[in-house]
Amino acid sequence: MEEKLLSEKESLQLITKMITQAKNNYYESGLGSLLWGFTNLVCFVLVYLEETVSWLRLPFNPFYLMIITFILQVYFDRREKKYKQVITFKQETCQYVWITFGVSVLILTIAGAFANIGYIVLPLLLLLFGIPTMITGLINKFPPFIIGGLSCWIFCIVALLYKSDFTYLLVAAGAGLAWIIPGFILRARFYKNIAKSKNGV
Amino acid sequence: MEFKELDPILHSQLRLAVMSLLISVKEAEFTFLKEKTNATAGNLSVQINKLKDAGYIDIVKQFNNNYPQTICKINSAGVTAFENYVKALQSYMTL
Numbered sequence: 074m075e076e077k078l079l080s081e082k083e084s085l086q087l088i089t090k091m092i093t094q095a096k097n098n099y100y101e102s103g104l105g106s107l108l109w110g111f112t113n114l115v116c117f118v119l120v121y122l123e124e125t126v127s128w129l130r131l132p133f134n135p136f137y138l139m140i141i142t143f144i145l146q147v148y149f150d151r152r153e154k155k156y157k158q159v160i161t162f163k164q165e166t167c168q169y170v171w172i173t174f175g176v177s178v179l180i181l182t183i184a185g186a187f188a189n190i191g192y193i194v195l196p197l198l199l200l201l202f203g204i205p206t207m208i209t210g211l212i213n214k215f216p217p218f219i220i221g222g223l224s225c226w227i228f229c230i231v232a233l234l235y236k237s238d239f240t241y242l243l244v245a246a247g248a249g250l251a252w253i254i255p256g257f258i259l260r261a262r263f264y265k266n267i268a269k270s271k272n273g274v
Numbered sequence: 275m276e277f278k279e280l281d282p283i284l285h286s287q288l289r290l291a292v293m294s295l296l297i298s299v300k301e302a303e304f305t306f307l308k309e310k311t312n313a314t315a316g317n318l319s320v321q322i323n324k325l326k327d328a329g330y331i332d333i334v335k336q337f338n339n340n341y342p343q344t345i346c347k348i349n350s351a352g353v354t355a356f357e358n359y360v361k362a363l364q365s366y367m368t369l
Contacts, residue, residue, distance in 0.1 A: 079285065079290065081363050081366040082367070084363055085363055087287065087290055087291055087294065088360065091290075091291050091294035091295045091298070091310065091311075092298045094295070095295045095299050095310070155339055157303075158302065158305050158306035159299050159303065160299060160302075161298070161299045162298075162299065162300055164300075
């Protein structure tokens with residue numbers, strides 16, 4: 074780009090072009106989505122098996138896996154940060170939404186365990202899963218997250234209406250639809266973008 | 275009809291491109307601005323410093339994993355100047 078004076082029309086065209094370019098810079102590796110999706114899937118399937126298979130007793134609480142995932146998430150976030158050239162307002166908003174979601178889940182699960190409110194925690198978890206997923210999908214116009222969020226809310230209704238051990242599998246399925254499938258799509262898109270930038274397309 | 279004067283700092287191709295990019299994001303790295311504007315590093319650096327001297331943007335220079343990093347962010351004076359510039363342009367366009 075050269076240094077030259079612009080006409081009024083050219084100035085407005087340039088402003089529009091640059092704003093569009095900046096807004097279309099959606100960087101998301103999908104790693105966090107996959108990480109949390111698989112952790113939730115594994116945790117809730119294990120808990121379901123423990124509850125339904127009489128001889129099965131796990132030597133650890135499956136939810137401790139979440140701590141490992143949290144540590145991995147922090148590590149990957151730091152690693153990815155150096156590749157991020159820009160922070161958009163959308164990214165910042167989504168980040169705050171997910172932090173709020175994380176705190177809400179923590180409050181619900183810890184306080185829920187102390188209050189011994191049992192099965193109601195699972196439908197509420199599904200309800201919470203749907204909120205940040207739907208917001209992220211709507212903000213970034215990314216249909217897989219929108220479908221994932223909707224699925225969680227539908228599963229929440231089912232879990233509220235039919236109280237059984239099967240609810241654990243609904244939460245696992247919710248995590249799969251809300252995060253694992255969109256995570257793979259984001260990952261594929263991410264690698265495609267890397268290949269594009271390497272080829273200079 | 276009164277003509278609004280166009281801000282000479284913003285009324286140049288590269289500086290306007292940089293401001294338009296920065297108004298759309300929270301913050302951006304030098305490499306992002308270079309990639310989007312297709313400018314040379316030297317020219318971009320000069321223009322960014324002019325915007326900084328005008329008080330329109332803030333620049334933070336830091337190291338990320340031993341690599342130098344220049345982060346640019348538009349400030350409130352920059353937002354006001356950009357808004358006034360767009361309003362002035364619109365007044366010319368409606369003539």
